[in-house]
Each structure stands twice: as C-alpha cells, then as structure tokens.
Amino acid sequence: MLASNIEIIKQTVPVIQERGEEITQHFYHLLFEENPELKDVFNMASQSNGRQPASLANAILGYAANIDRLAALGDAVNNIATKHFSLDIQPEQYPIVGRNLLKAIREVLGAEVASDDVINAWAEAYGQLANILIGAEKALYENMKNTAGGWSGFKPFRVVNKVQQSSEITSFYLKPVDGQPLPSYKPGQYLSLKINDASLANTELRQYSLSDSHNSDSYRISVKREPAPQHDIPAGVASNFLHDNVKVDDTILVHAPAGNFYLDDSDKPVVLISGGVGVTPMLSMLNDLVRQHSPRKITWFHGTRNRQTHAFREHINALDNDLANLTKVVFYDDVAGATQDTDYNHEGYMTAQLIKENCPLDAEFYFCGPLPFMQAIHTLLRQLGVADEQLHYEIFGPSEALN
Numbered sequence: 001m002l003a004s005n006i007e008i009i010k011q012t013v014p015v016i017q018e019r020g021e022e023i024t025q026h027f028y029h030l031l032f033e034e035n036p037e038l039k040d041v042f043n044m045a046s047q048s049n050g051r052q053p054a055s056l057a058n059a060i061l062g063y064a065a066n067i068d069r070l071a072a073l074g075d076a077v078n079n080i081a082t083k084h085f086s087l088d089i090q091p092e093q094y095p096i097v098g099r100n101l102l103k104a105i106r107e108v109l110g111a112e113v114a115s116d117d118v119i120n121a122w123a124e125a126y127g128q129l130a131n132i133l134i135g136a137e138k139a140l141y142e143n144m145k146n147t148a149g150g151w152s153g154f155k156p157f158r159v160v161n162k163v164q165q166s167s168e169i170t171s172f173y174l175k176p177v178d179g180q181p182l183p184s185y186k187p188g189q190y191l192s193l194k195i196n197d198a199s200l201a202n203t204e205l206r207q208y209s210l211s212d213s214h215n216s217d218s219y220r221i222s223v224k225r226e227p228a229p230q231h232d233i234p235a236g237v238a239s240n241f242l243h244d245n246v247k248v249d250d251t252i253l254v255h256a257p258a259g260n261f262y263l264d265d266s267d268k269p270v271v272l273i274s275g276g277v278g279v280t281p282m283l284s285m286l287n288d289l290v291r292q293h294s295p296r297k298i299t300w301f302h303g304t305r306n307r308q309t310h311a312f313r314e315h316i317n318a319l320d321n322d323l324a325n326l327t328k329v330v331f332y333d334d335v336a337g338a339t340q341d342t343d344y345n346h347e348g349y350m351t352a353q354l355i356k357e358n359c360p361l362d363a364e365f366y367f368c369g370p371l372p373f374m375q376a377i378h379t380l381l382r383q384l385g386v387a388d389e390q391l392h393y394e395i396f397g398p399s400e401a402l403n
C-alpha cells in the first residue's frame with residue numbers, strides 16, 4: 001500500500017471506533033438492497049440482533065489499527081477465511097462487498113470526512129485485505145480438494161438416524177448420498193448446512209459443531225431447539241426447521257468440515273467446560289480422546305438447566321465409570337427431581353473454587369456455551385491465573401471477543 005494511504009487509514013481509526021457500527025449497519029442495508037440473493041449467505045437473525053454488524057465493525061477497526069503491521073492480524077484473517085470457506089465464499093463476491101462498503105463509508109461519514117483521499121485509501125486497503133483473504137481461502141479449498149472424499153461447495157447427505165438427546169437437543173447422523181468416503185476432521189470442528197425450503201423466507205446457512213469424534217461411518221451433529229423468537233427478532237429458524245421438518249431418509253446440503261477451534265495433540269491435562277448446547281464440540285473432543293485411548297488427565301465440566309435438558313448423560317456416565325483418567329463434574333441450575341452424583345454434582349453455576357478443586361491449573365482449557373457463560377468462565381479462569389495460551393474457546397455465530 002502507498003505510505004500516504006497507510007497514514008490516512010491510521011487517521012481514520014478514531015472515527016471507525018466511534019461510528020463503525022453505523023457504517024456496517026448501512027453497509028448491510030446497501031448490500032442486501034443491491035444483492036438480495038446474498039441474504040441466503042448471511043444469518044439474517046444475526047443482522048436483526050446487531051451481532052453481525054458489530055462483528056464486522058470490530059474486524060474493520062482491528063484491520064485499520066494494524067494496517068502497518070499485518071502480521072498481528074494472523075489469527076483474525078485465519079478465522080475469517082475459515083468461516084468464508086465453510087460458507088463457500090468465492091473471489092467474485094469481494095468487489096460487490098468492497099463497492100458497498102466504500103459507499104456506506106461515504107454516505108455515513110459525509111464527503112467532508114470521507115473525502116476522495118479517504119475513500120481512495122480505503123479502496124486500496126480493502127483491495128489488499130481481499131487479496132489476503134482470497135489467498136487464504138484458496139489454500140483451504142485446494143486442501144479440501146486434495147483430501148480423500150473431499151468435495152467443494154455443498155453436497156447432499158442423507159439423514160440416516162435422528163436421536164433425541166434431551167428435551168431440546170436432537171442428534172442427526174448424516175451420510176453422503178454419493179457414497180464417497182468421509183473426510184476426517186479435528187474434534188471441535190463444524191459442518192455448514194444449507195437449508196432450502198419453500199416455507200422459509202431465505203435459504204439458511206448455519207454451522208453446527210460435529211458432536212462425535214471422526215469415524216468412517218457418518219457425521220453427527222446435535223442441534224438445540226430454540227424458544228420462540230422475542231421482539232420479532234428471528235431465532236432458531238434453521239435449528240427448529242431441522243427439529244420439525246427434517247426426518248430420517250431426507251437429504252440435506254452439507255459443506256465439508258471446517259473450524260479453528262479443535263483439540264491440541266499435546267499430552268497435557270485437558271479440561272472441557274460446556275454450558276447447554278455448548279456440549280457438542282466438547283463431546284467430540286472427549287470421544288476423540290477416548291477413541292485414541294489417550295492417557296491424558298481429562299476433566300469434564302458441564303452446566304445445564306436441569307435433568308430434562310441434560311444431554312448425553314448416560315454416555316458420559318458410562319465413560320466416567322470406565323475411565324480412570326476422567327473426572328466428571330456436572331452442574332444443574334435446578335436440581336428438582338434429580339439425583340446427586342448420578343445426574344449432577346453441584347447446584348448452581350460453576351465457581352472458581354470448584355474449578356480449582358477439580359482441575360489441574362496447568363491444563364489446556366476448552367470452553368463453549370452461551371455468551372454470558374463464556375464470559376463468566378473466561379473471567380474465572382483468568383482469576384485463577386490460567387494463562388491466555390491455555391484458554392481455547394469458540395463463540396457460535398459472528399465472532400466476538402471475550403474480555
């Protein structure tokens with residue numbers, strides 16, 4: 001990039017900090033007005049509840065702030081490219097986004113702040129970022145093409161089994177219709193599903209964590225039914241469609257596994273902490289450790305509302321009985337009708353004290369759950385002195401940072 005443009009981008013950091021979300025909200029409005037078909041690529045619930053514009057504003061701010069030291073963006077670029085790979089984003093979509101982003105910057109900030117020089121600097125910066133992402137995505141597409149059984153885009157899978165795991169979580173077992181082998185994946189990774197039906201306003205693309213370790217027979221995802229939407233913000237459109245409409249023998253379009261949240265292969269102790277449906281990637285990790293006969297010390301922390309919502313209880317109890325290196329600690333918000341030890345161990349939320357008592361603090365910690373849960377666990381682990389490098393987590397939906 002031109003040195004003068006880099007300088008201009010750095011000067012725009014404060015205004016992006018202040019008005020970034022206004023710009024990205026307007027950007028999505030322009031984008032969908034010009035290209036309504038792109039509503040099929042984005043989760044429209046994340047548009048309505050503001051998470052997607054907030055996430056994009058944050059990403060743009062991170063880019064602008066680091067424009068003169070791009071190496072600092074490594075993880076962010078990798079995460080965006082991986083998400084794009086799972087959505088099958090193609091190079092020709094970048095100019096459409098770029099054009100509308102520049103237009104949004106100009107229209108929100110006005111020609112006085114967003115002068116021609118500023119717009120030109122952002123055009124160059126956007127072009128640079130697009131090239132970095134397109135390159136990273138190309139590597140992911142090629143890698144999948146060279147994997148046994150790998151495929152590009154979305155291909156049909158048959159639902160070969162549907163199993164209820166709790167009052168609200170149901171597993172779907174999926175096999176490729178073309179009978180090709182299943183590419184292996186890392187425990188913690190997810191699939192993207194494309195859900196297309198006349199009853200839905202848009203085609204829905206959603207990511208679901210694979211909930212078992214890799215096996216050559218089928219992929220398994222486990223999906224939570226979401227409560228009815230509030231304040232007209234759609235919620236659970238795809239998940240509830242899967243629960244209500246997708247039956248054994250139906251076919252569904254699936255993108256190959258992806259994701260940067262997965263189990264390390266060290267021999268350090270490992271602590272898996274989940275809240276609610278955040279159990280799914282944790283279970284994939286646990287089952288993978290079990291299948292490999294890993295000697296690692298494993299601690300399983302799981303919090304759920306009550307006995308009815310407690311998914312995979314029998315599976316985890318059986319592993320707990322069999323494995324000397326596994327410690328299970330389960331928390332219920334409400335223990336009515338439940339039996340201590342077989343169902344749950346503690347009533348209420350996880351505490352720093354109970355984490356300290358049950359987990360080696362030199363472990364690798366993986367956690368996943370609803371956002372307030374993630375924030376609470378992140379804070380507790382930091383209070384216990386666990387280093388950032390030992391913390392691994394995934395937030396479902398548009399990326400957000402935990403502080």
Ligand SMILES: NC(=O)C1=CN([C@@H]2O[C@H](COP(=O)(O)OP(=O)(O)OC[C@H]3O[C@@H](n4cnc5c(N)ncnc54)[C@H](O)[C@@H]3O)[C@@H](O)[C@H]2O)C=CC1
Nearest residue numbers: 275276277278303304305349369370372373376394395396
């Ligand atoms: N990684 C992510 O971003 C995840 C997001 N979600 C989303 O969150 C929503 C709720 O998920 P559910 O499975 O219904 O979870 P939930 O609301 O049933 O909560 C599960 C458990 O998390 C714990 N928890 C909840 N709030 C907490 C807090 N403030 N502090 C400490 N612990 C807390 C409790 O033990 C609770 O039983 C869903 O819409 C789901 O899509 C769920 C799992 C993962």
